[in-house]
Structures are given as C-alpha cells and as structure tokens.
Amino acid sequence: MAIPDYARANFETLMKAARAGDLALMECTEVASGEIRYVLCAVGRDADDFVMTPFGHLASGNPYEAYIPPA
Numbered sequence: 001m002a003i004p005d006y007a008r009a010n011f012e013t014l015m016k017a018a019r020a021g022d023l024a025l026m027e028c029t030e031v032a033s034g035e036i037r038y039v040l041c042a043v044g045r046d047a048d049d050f051v052m053t054p055f056g057h058l059a060s061g062n063p064y065e066a067y068i069p070p071a
Contacts (some may be wrong), residue, residue: 001070014055026052029030 019024022043030037037057044051059066 010055013042013053014040024052025058026054028054028057030057 003062023064024043026041026047027038028037028039029035039054039057041052044053
C-alpha cells in the first residue's frame, strides 16, 4: 500500500522540526480512554504563544511486539 500524501507531508513537517530542534515530548491525556500518553510534538510560535502540533504517541511496552512491518 502506498503511503498517503498527508502522511508524507506530516513526516516532512516532523523532520523539519527535528532539524530545527523544535520537538517536544509532552505528557497528555487521551480523550477516548483517559489514559496518559507521551506525545511527540512539533513546537511552533503564534505571536507570543507556543503552539504544539501532535504527531503521535510513543508506544507503551515493547513496540516490536505491537507492530508488524509490511510484507
């Protein structure tokens, strides 16, 4: 399956933030479950405020057991 355009664009934004040193790991509460998640975010500015753009949460436990690579 081909990677969708939005995923490629998000990945490029994430890489740009990484090169600039504008990444943060934030402790957040997942709306659906109420569980604590550790979320990787790009940090931006909007006037005098910071803007956090979430990209995804870190896998709890062993990620090698949670995901299967494509065949």
